[in-house]
Amino acid sequence: MSRPARRRVAVVGTGAIVSGSHLPALRAHAERVELVAAVDVDQGRLDAFRALAGEEVAGFTSVDEMLDAVRPDLVLIGTPPSLHRAQTVAALKAGAWVLCEKPLTLSLAEYDEIAAAEEASGAYASVIFQHRYGSGAAHARELLTSGELGAPRVAHCQTTWHRDAAYYAVPWRGTWASEGGGPTMGHGIHQYDLLLHLLGPWAEIRAMAARLVHDTESEDVSTALVRFENGALATVVNSVLSPDEVSRIRIDCADATVELTHLYGHRNEDWTYTPAPHVAAERADAWRTPTADVPSSHAAQLGALLDAYDNGVRPPGSGAEARATLEFAAALYKSAFTGLPVTAGEIVPGDPFYPAMHGDHPHWAPKEHA
Numbered sequence: 001m002s003r004p005a006r007r008r009v010a011v012v013g014t015g016a017i018v019s020g021s022h023l024p025a026l027r028a029h030a031e032r033v034e035l036v037a038a039v040d041v042d043q044g045r046l047d048a049f050r051a052l053a054g055e056e057v058a059g060f061t062s063v064d065e066m067l068d069a070v071r072p073d074l075v076l077i078g079t080p081p082s083l084h085r086a087q088t089v090a091a092l093k094a095g096a097w098v099l100c101e102k103p104l105t106l107s108l109a110e111y112d113e114i115a116a117a118e119e120a121s122g123a124y125a126s127v128i129f130q131h132r133y134g135s136g137a138a139h140a141r142e143l144l145t146s147g148e149l150g151a152p153r154v155a156h157c158q159t160t161w162h163r164d165a166a167y168y169a170v171p172w173r174g175t176w177a178s179e180g181g182g183p184t185m186g187h188g189i190h191q192y193d194l195l196l197h198l199l200g201p202w203a204e205i206r207a208m209a210a211r212l213v214h215d216t217e218s219e220d221v222s223t224a225l226v227r228f229e230n231g232a233l234a235t236v237v238n239s240v241l242s243p244d245e246v247s248r249i250r251i252d253c254a255d256a257t258v259e260l261t262h263l264y265g266h267r268n269e270d271w272t273y274t275p276a277p278h279v280a281a282e283r284a285d286a287w288r289t290p291t292a293d294v295p296s297s298h299a300a301q302l303g304a305l306l307d308a309y310d311n312g313v314r315p316p317g318s319g320a321e322a323r324a325t326l327e328f329a330a331a332l333y334k335s336a337f338t339g340l341p342v343t344a345g346e347i348v349p350g351d352p353f354y355p356a357m358h359g360d361h362p363h364w365a366p367k368e369h370a
Helices: 016-028 043-053 063-070 081-093 108-121 135-146 189-199 281-285 298-311 319-338
Strands: 007-012 033-039 058-060 074-077 097-100 125-127 152-162 202-210 221-228 233-239 241-253 256-262 271-275
Touching: 007 016, 007 063, 016 033, 016 043, 016 074, 016 298, 033 043, 033 063, 043 058, 058 063, 063 081, 074 081, 081 097, 081 108, 081 125, 097 298, 108 125, 108 319, 125 319, 135 189, 135 256, 135 271, 152 189, 189 233, 189 241, 189 319, 202 319, 221 319, 271 281
Parallel strands: 007 033, 007 074, 033 058, 074 097, 097 125, 152 233
Antiparallel strands: 152 241, 202 221, 221 233, 241 256, 256 271
């Protein structure tokens, strides 16, 4: 069977995440994709990107103009979060598939707008959750979901990073309208998305959040206790106040503890498996290392999306599974701000946390909302 023609790709936004992560991913799949267009409202930044990517890449300052002129197969979006919904919907309406930086939207209400646009167009929108991809994560998920490690019982999910005042001096950071939240939405979302990928659906969240250091509308730290449908209990910490930065997941199962320790990406060597005392050594040896060592990366996720495109099926990182991660964020905020436990499926149209992560809470909503 012959390989499909190269997919024509456009990028929207040409800043650091696109030039530093999306462009290398496209080059890694050069036999399957062709970068044909780039969009940025900043002409100087656009020109610099085209000099890096190749002058044959057409430049535009308008998404709609690009979509009309180029009609790409796939659009990669790396703009500030407040722009994601409108740009994703526009691309879907033009018939293009979308791979968008996280968060795909600022709220569940916006996410459901994208779901409606998918339904109308037949195209799909995926969100960048690159930590799900790579051989280490795939291997761990296979071991966990097959039951090879025994029933999951206790888990810890830790995103303890550090961001200074200069980071939040960027105009679009630190507000609900531009980012949709603090480290719960913009930083820790990668790790707890991976936790959900490994452990499956969550059932209940009890959470706290605080604004301890930074002069922002949203939180700079959040913590949560989570009960999963399979009965496992977990802690989740999202912080931008932590001098010793680490990203970490630990899952204690009946037969083993699996741990991932890294910062912004992982390889096989970042995963460890510790067998319970009753487990035979030869069984534990089979857990440790997959044959291939594929790092978690934009390139790994792009490859999975292209496979889905070639097969005409919904890509990973889209639809219900991506919505579940966003719902987790909304539930964490609702629990933290109301002081009440929140169950999966609870936040629906009519709930104040459905259209906005701050839920119009008087202590947390932007001043014009409070």
